[in-house]
Amino acid sequence: MAAGVATWLPFARAAAVGWLPLAKKTMPKPPVDSSSRSDEILYVNVSGVRFQTWKNTLDRYPDTLLGSSEKEFFYNEDTQEYFFDRDPEMFRHILNFYRTGKLHYPRHECIQAFDEELAFYGIVPEIIGDCCMEEYRDRKKENQERLAEDTEANELTDAPLPPHSTPRERLWRAFENPHTSTMALVFYYVTGFFIAVSVIANVVETVPCRPPKGSVKDLPCGQKYELAFFCMDTACVLIFTFEYLMRLFAAPSRCKFMRSVMSVIDVVAIMPYYIGLVMPENEDVSGAFVTLRVFRVFRIFKFSRHSQGLRILGYTLKSCASELGFLLFSLTMAIIIFATVMFYAEKGTKSSSFTSIPASFWYTIVTMTTLGYGDMVPKTIAGKIFGSICSLSGVLVIALPVPVIVSNFSRIYHQNQRADKMRAQQKVRLARIRMAKKGTVNAFFQYKEDRVLGDRDSDCTALCVKNRSAFEHQHHHLLHCLEKTTNHEFTDEMTYSELCMTESVGFRTSRSTSLSSQQGATGCCPRRARRRAAMRLANSTVSVSRGSIQELDTLHIKPTSIPQQTRSSLNAQAGDLKLNCGEHDFTAAIISTPTPPANTPDESLPPSPAPIPGILRNTRATAYTHDTFKISSL
Amino acid sequence: MGAVVGTLTMQIKQRRPSTDTADDDMEMTMASHRPEGLNQLEAQTNFSKGELQVLYRGFKNECPSGIVNEETFKQIYSQFFPHGDASTYAHYLFNAFDTAHSGSIKFEEFVAALSILLKGSVTEKLQWTFNLYDINRDGYISKDEMTDIVRAIYDMMGKYTYPVLKTDAPKQHVDAFFQKMDKNRDGVVTLDEFILSCQEDENIMRSLELFENVI
Numbered sequence: 052m053a054a055g056v057a058t059w060l061p062f063a064r065a066a067a068v069g070w071l072p073l074a075k076k077t078m079p080k081p082p083v084d085s086s087s088r089s090d091e092i093l094y095v096n097v098s099g100v101r102f103q104t105w106k107n108t109l110d111r112y113p114d115t116l117l118g119s120s121e122k123e124f125f126y127n128e129d130t131q132e133y134f135f136d137r138d139p140e141m142f143r144h145i146l147n148f149y150r151t152g153k154l155h156y157p158r159h160e161c162i163q164a165f166d167e168e169l170a171f172y173g174i175v176p177e178i179i180g181d182c183c184m185e186e187y188r189d190r191k192k193e194n195q196e197r198l199a200e201d202t203e204a205n206e207l208t209d210a211p212l213p214p215h216s217t218p219r220e221r222l223w224r225a226f227e228n229p230h231t232s233t234m235a236l237v238f239y240y241v242t243g244f245f246i247a248v249s250v251i252a253n254v255v256e257t258v259p260c261r262p263p264k265g266s267v268k269d270l271p272c273g274q275k276y277e278l279a280f281f282c283m284d285t286a287c288v289l290i291f292t293f294e295y296l297m298r299l300f301a302a303p304s305r306c307k308f309m310r311s312v313m314s315v316i317d318v319v320a321i322m323p324y325y326i327g328l329v330m331p332e333n334e335d336v337s338g339a340f341v342t343l344r345v346f347r348v349f350r351i352f353k354f355s356r357h358s359q360g361l362r363i364l365g366y367t368l369k370s371c372a373s374e375l376g377f378l379l380f381s382l383t384m385a386i387i388i389f390a391t392v393m394f395y396a397e398k399g400t401k402s403s404s405f406t407s408i409p410a411s412f413w414y415t416i417v418t419m420t421t422l423g424y425g426d427m428v429p430k431t432i433a434g435k436i437f438g439s440i441c442s443l444s445g446v447l448v449i450a451l452p453v454p455v456i457v458s459n460f461s462r463i464y465h466q467n468q469r470a471d472k473m474r475a476q477q478k479v480r481l482a483r484i485r486m487a488k489k490g491t492v493n494a495f496f497q498y499k500e501d502r503v504l505g506d507r508d509s510d511c512t513a514l515c516v517k518n519r520s521a522f523e524h525q526h527h528h529l530l531h532c533l534e535k536t537t538n539h540e541f542t543d544e545m546t547y548s549e550l551c552m553t554e555s556v557g558f559r560t561s562r563s564t565s566l567s568s569q570q571g572a573t574g575c576c577p578r579r580a581r582r583r584a585a586m587r588l589a590n591s592t593v594s595v596s597r598g599s600i601q602e603l604d605t606l607h608i609k610p611t612s613i614p615q616q617t618r619s620s621l622n623a624q625a626g627d628l629k630l631n632c633g634e635h636d637f638t639a640a641i642i643s644t645p646t647p648p649a650n651t652p653d654e655s656l657p658p659s660p661a662p663i664p665g666i667l668r669n670t671r672a673t674a675y676t677h678d679t680f681k682i683s684s685l
Numbered sequence: 686m687g688a689v690v691g692t693l694t695m696q697i698k699q700r701r702p703s704t705d706t707a708d709d710d711m712e713m714t715m716a717s718h719r720p721e722g723l724n725q726l727e728a729q730t731n732f733s734k735g736e737l738q739v740l741y742r743g744f745k746n747e748c749p750s751g752i753v754n755e756e757t758f759k760q761i762y763s764q765f766f767p768h769g770d771a772s773t774y775a776h777y778l779f780n781a782f783d784t785a786h787s788g789s790i791k792f793e794e795f796v797a798a799l800s801i802l803l804k805g806s807v808t809e810k811l812q813w814t815f816n817l818y819d820i821n822r823d824g825y826i827s828k829d830e831m832t833d834i835v836r837a838i839y840d841m842m843g844k845y846t847y848p849v850l851k852t853d854a855p856k857q858h859v860d861a862f863f864q865k866m867d868k869n870r871d872g873v874v875t876l877d878e879f880i881l882s883c884q885e886d887e888n889i890m891r892s893l894e895l896f897e898n899v900i
Binding site: 530 | 719720721723737738741742743745747749750761766767768778782795799802803810813814817834835839841844847848849850854858861862866882888891893895898
């Protein structure tokens with residue numbers, strides 16, 4: 052993954068000088084870059100397409116790349132030309148700008164690619180000619196909106212919580228993203244249910260029920276079962292209040308939360324109840340109280356937290372505010388005009404329903420929206436003529452802004468669809484990123500294996516090394532330097548958890564216990580993993596017995612009795628496992644740290660592996676080299 | 686009422702162009718930096734023209750605007766160390782590179798630092814490293830500064846290390862470092878003490894030549 056910024060690798064490696072005084076061990080030698088350092092310059096200008104132009108043309112705009120001395124950085128002396136590794140199609144437009152003074156935006160190109168080219172050549176987008184400016188701006192705005200939404204979608208997804216989040220943060224997340232935890236989901240559905248119950252109760256309250264015995268009049272259900280409805284209302288309001296207070300507590304920014312639309316709706320939904328509790332049973336005041344109960348219907352807006360579609364609708368209306376404003380304004384103008392005309396046209400007739408201009412407003416509205424109730428009808432001929440003109444123009448005025456609103460809605464709706472699709476793909480994308488990261492990490496382990504391998508067997512080295520680019524070599528060398536600086540090595544998750552387990556049982560303290568534990572370990576558990584763990588334990592005991600291997604000094608390692616014991620004991624256990632090899636190479640590993648990977652074998656290798664039987668040096672050992680070397684490089 | 690609504694719509698219409706000009710300003714101020722001429726840079730640093738060309742091409746590719754800000758820098762540096770968290774160390778590195786303390790690295794600063802690190806003398810390299818460690822630029826490396834740096838380096842190792850990282854490993858490392866470097870035991874390391882101690886250690890001297898073939 053770091054190959055994407057390969058051009059910065061030299062810098063990262065140079066900055067490694069900052070580790071040197073701290074390093075606990077000597078740095079490994081860097082990989083020898085045998086490939087020719089010269090660039091692969093082709094005899095082309097912009098990726099193969101030769102452009103020719105006068106120098107004066109380019110000098111016209113000295114604050115761009117081509118007009119300033121910056122282009123000298125791209126000059127190729129051998130071919131006497133400037134080479135740019137960019138898109139030749141786009142370059143055509145850039146060069147036209149120098150020639151004509153006007154920059155045009157090619158409509159078929161991606162806006163971002165075009166912007167990047169402009170940034171590279173140092174040209175400010177503002178100088179795009181008027182002919183293409185609008186198109187450019189629209190596309191750019193669309194792209195930015197889409198990017199903003201994508202980042203928003205990324206933030207809102209079910210990403211794992213930051214490790215150290217307070218209960219308050221967790222609570223807020225649970226509220227904002229109910230799918231994260233089961234509790235949140237339960238709460239979400241419970242509140243939804245109660246909203247529905249509350250709204251239905253409000254509606255049913257007014258339906259006339261059968262009157263109680265001894266009365267003739269039909270009573271609305273609300274009065275008949277007053278207590279029941281009151282209890283239901285109380286329960287709902289309690290839940291809503293509780294939810295609101297919880298949200299208020301958990302909100303990261305309380306002021307912002309209180310100003311948000313949803314919170315206002317919440318407050319408006321529960322206030323009437325509390326006001327009703329406080330209000331005395333007064334005849335005069337209860338009239339106002341009844342009006343307050345109307346606000347209870349706002350509870351239905353609480354559904355917008357639960358429904359995506361409602362939110363889209365609300366957002367559309369908000370974004371079409373200007374179009375809606377225009378519609379309202381033009382309608383108002385037309386209503387006033389036609390109402391006035393109709394009033395004066397119908398003024399003379401007796402028993403005319405057009406009693407005043409405001410009274411005519413009703414007629415005009417009903418006619419313009421083509422409702423036509425028929426409760427007010429013109430009787431004079433002039434009135435009828437103007438009435439028909441009114442209805443025709445009404446159709447037109449209403450039909451005009453509607454497409455704009457519809458297109459806005461469709462755009463927002465599609466954006467939302469895209470956001471949902473992206474959220475679904477998010478998991479796949481995260482997994483892919485994780486895989487790529489793991490790939491780099493594994494490549495590094497492979498490198499370490501092969502490096503130790505290379506000390507013994509040059510053929511294998513050549514094979515393995517060939518498959519890896521110079522970049523990877525250098526990158527792995529850098530990681531190796533970091534390891535040597537801190538005197539810790541990189542491992543993978545599995546190994547680490549095993550280490551933690553073994554460490555917690557105190558295996559590293561004494562040799563004897565470690566031996567016995569090895570035997571126990573190899574005995575009972577799945578072969579491969581345990582074998583590795585056992586051998587790692589051998590490694591660790593040796594390292595402990597070696598004392599301070601922390602410094603940058605070279606080591607003089609002699610095969611002492613300790614490794615032999617471990618070797619033999621493990622040999623007894625895992626019969627065909629040539630730990631001798633592993634042990635042998637382990638020493639090689641320790642010693643080889645100051646020396647470069649591809650270089651000469653160590654001088655301090657133990658001369659004669661006396662206790663090691665000769666058969667161990669055969670190719671059979673190499674079959675296990677992967678395991679053994681993996682261990683030894685640890 | 687119609688007049689009210691009318692004025693409202695007019696206001697809404699007028700507000701939009703202003704946001705556009707705000708975007709314009711933002712685009713105009715998006716800094717674009719042009720480096721000094723190739724000849725000047727060649728004179729100022731130890732690189733040849735060809736090497737400078739290679740460096741600039743890479744630099745320009747990543748940062749077309751000609752400058753690197755700290756966020757981009759941290760992201761780039763972190764890609765080389767996927768195991769752990771390289772952002773703290775990248776922050777210190779950024780400050781070491783940004784000699785003008787402008788908050789962004791220009792190509793000249795980039796090349797100047799690389800010139801010291803790759804082609805400078807031993808004293809220059811050690812001086813650069815001293816500058817890196819001396820976070821507050823007061824001429825002394827205190828234990829706290831060193832601990833910060835060492836902790837940042839250990840952060841890059843990540844969680845899965847062998848042997849398992851202990852929480853006091855950075856502290857021990859710093860203690861060992863001060864043991865070696867602080868000659869007069871006054872609790873801080875000066876530039877001279879630092880250079881002297883490094884020159885005495887032949888491993889460090891040898892490793893300083895390690896990265897010379899980096900370009």
